[in-house]
Amino acid sequence: MPQRNIYSWNIIIGEFSRSNFPEKSVELFLQMRNSYVRPDAFTFPLVLRACAGSGKYGEAVWFMGCV
Structure with missing residues (x-):
């Protein structure tokens, strides 16, 4: 995609x-x-679902801090 917006990022990440x-x-x-x-x-x-699926709980804590 030439220009990605939040909607396209969310679809791909999801x-x-x-x-x-x-x-x-x-x-x-x-x-x-x-x-x-x-x-x-x-x-x-x-x-956060991805962190739980991969077992990377340290990253999940970092993402919670971003929220």
Whole structure:
């Protein structure tokens, strides 16, 4: 996609968090933050689901601090 907005990021992050690739979901969240797109109320639950799916509870605590 030439220009990604919060809606496209949420769709991609959500699909990876529901699939067998939760680590990719977290990686995409970090890329989103680096592209200066601000997460919204839908983004954080998707990323927290990915953290729970991958067992990365330390990252989950960091994301909770962002909320």
